[in-house]
Amino acid sequence: MKVPDTKENLEKCICMGCPTHNDCMKERMQGLFCSRGKSDCELDKQGCICGECPVKSEYMLAGMYFCVNGAEA
Template identity: 70%
Template sequence: MKVPDTQENLMKCICGSCPSHNQCMKDKMQGLFCAREKSDCEIEKKGCICGQCPLFSEYGLENLYYCINGAEE
C-alpha cells in the first residue's frame, strides 16, 4: 500500500537511525522514502531498518531500501 506523505508519518520514520542514512541524506533532511521519491544522494547499502518502522506493518509494506528504489507501489 502506498504510504501517505504526511507530517505524522514523517515523525514515525526511523530512516535517521539507519546505517545507510548518510551525511548527504542528513544534510538534505531526507526520509519517509516509502512515501516519496528515492534519494538523489549516492547511497552505500549498509542495511535497511524499514522492517522495524511502525509504518512498515501499518501499511503492509513489502520492500526495503526505498531510499534507493523509490516509494512502495
C-alpha cells in the first residue's frame, strides 16, 4: 500500500533509531523512505528495523530497507 508523505507518518517513522541510518542521512534529515523513496547517501546495510515500525503495519508494507530499495509501490 502506498504511504502518504505526511507529518504524522514522519513522526511515526523509527528510521532515526536504525543502525543503518548514518551521519549523512541524519545531516540531511532523511526518513520515511517507504514513502519518499531511497536515500541519496552512501550507506552500508547494518540491519533494518522497519519491522518494528507502526507505519509498516498500518500500511501493510511488504518490503524492508526502503532507504536502499525505494518506496513501497
